[in-house]
Amino acid sequence: MPSRIVQRIHFEDFGGTEFERLVFAYHVRAGWTDLAWYGQTGSDGGRDIVGKEPLENGGYRSCVIQCVNRKTLTQKKAEEDMARAIAASANNLEVFKFVIGSAVSATRRDTVKTAAINAGITSLTIWSGVDFEEHLRLIGEDLLRRFCDGEPFPDRPDEIRHFAADFPRLSDNEALAQMAVVFQRPAFQTRFHEESSLPAFQAAIEDTIAALNTGVWRTREGETIRRVPSLHHLRDPGTKAKVRKASELVDKLRRAFVAG
Template sequence: MPFTFTKTVHPISFSDLSGQEFERLVFATLLRMYAWHTLDWTGQTGSDGGRDIVGTRDDDYGNRITVVVACANWKSFTSTKGNSDIDKIVDGLGEIPHEVIVVAGKSVSAATKEKCQAHAKSRGITVSEVWSGSEFEERLRFHADSVFQRFFSGEELPDEASALRTFVQQLDPTTEREAGELIARLFDRPAFSTPIRSESNLPAFRQAIGDTIGALNTGIWRDREGAIITRISTRQSFTSVTVKDALAECVTALTGLRVIFDEGLRNNHIQPCQCGKADCPTFMIEHEYCERLENERSRVLNYADVALSELGSKKLSRHA
């Protein structure tokens, strides 16, 4: 039977959920939080070796990294249990993942988190996080309110990864803030955060601009290979004139950014690395074009921030 929930402001009692129900919520929340190349729910098979969810996505430098998530909806979360899951992940995966996230259904003390993170570091894991139940709930409500509303209104989520992925992709945001967070994800990548200098690492810069324009215009965000990452609200679908106008100006500025980049390439003011690798992300850029690209990109982010602020989302982070 599906779990039912009476709508109140009280914290969620994740202990009332089965292991699979908890993992479904974590999987759905992760789908809303990040732009994944792949995301697989392995826990449903029953023999996951501590790896309930495994995904790949780009880090801040455009490198593809492996992220492993362990769902720990236990009555009591201890560092011993958390460290045991970390060991299972490292020993069973065949390679050390870049990032490990352990998601608990209960409270987790700061000391316990520190012990688990120290153990993960000792096993060669670069980034590790432990989410307490309340921290997971905050992410669920913030990034995936549509999932939260459906699930706790009694609608069972699909129990197979691809079906659950499709279900989440097709869910319309239930709040303006959730819609804003999906748009904010478009700009959470190196093309919009890497400092532009005389030698810049800009992976798939031009394509990232085109993908963003396409997503804002059509509501479909695709990755470099053309696969759908997720669906978002189109810029035309918002009722707020402020949001519509800001996103329209954002698209215009994105187009201008692409024009400057193409002009620089055409006139050899921007030159790809001479290493011979077709997908090398390094570009040599003359000072004038560094300034032009930075200024136009700032316009893009400023217009996006106007829309996101109106939708109740945080401003986009800027590089130092």
């Protein structure tokens, strides 16, 4: 079977508003809360999106997200956006994030980070188009596919939030019950010495890891069975940590198999 080549997405070829919708939808999917889309109003004050970012310890921190869907991020554009956001936040802005549709050089990253520190921003994140695409493919492949296929996202933030949330009404117990089906496959039930296809066994283990992390449940042949909740849908930090640990253990099994 020939290898499948995934071409990089050129976000800058798409409209700025659609790009902002995609960024908003991604952060909904990633578990951010209190998201507001200021860019939609046309008077964002350097704040296309604001919201609370989930932290590893179970807490949240407020962050401003600026979407830049241009062929390049200039130093002037970056500094102006940060200055406007600081002014709109009453000089109380510490966390800022750029999501850019194009490539960002190492030099530009360094100069923008220096400008951010000088402006009083203590935490700055810069995602290039490649960075954003990698994060989307991890937990929002369906969102990326919809974007690339030209299917319009809803206009209203609440409508975007509804379809991007994916399984929004499930409790953690209900989500775990659906997630458990990914272990109901021969790879976890057949004695290893009776396994008829070792490549298929490895594929099943890798698919299980992907299902726990992305919610995409596939057969050994790579066909999508259906979507299930992923660890990103779990609300309780302790429960999420246990599922993450389970994923790490399955990955440990995969690495042991590959090594020996």
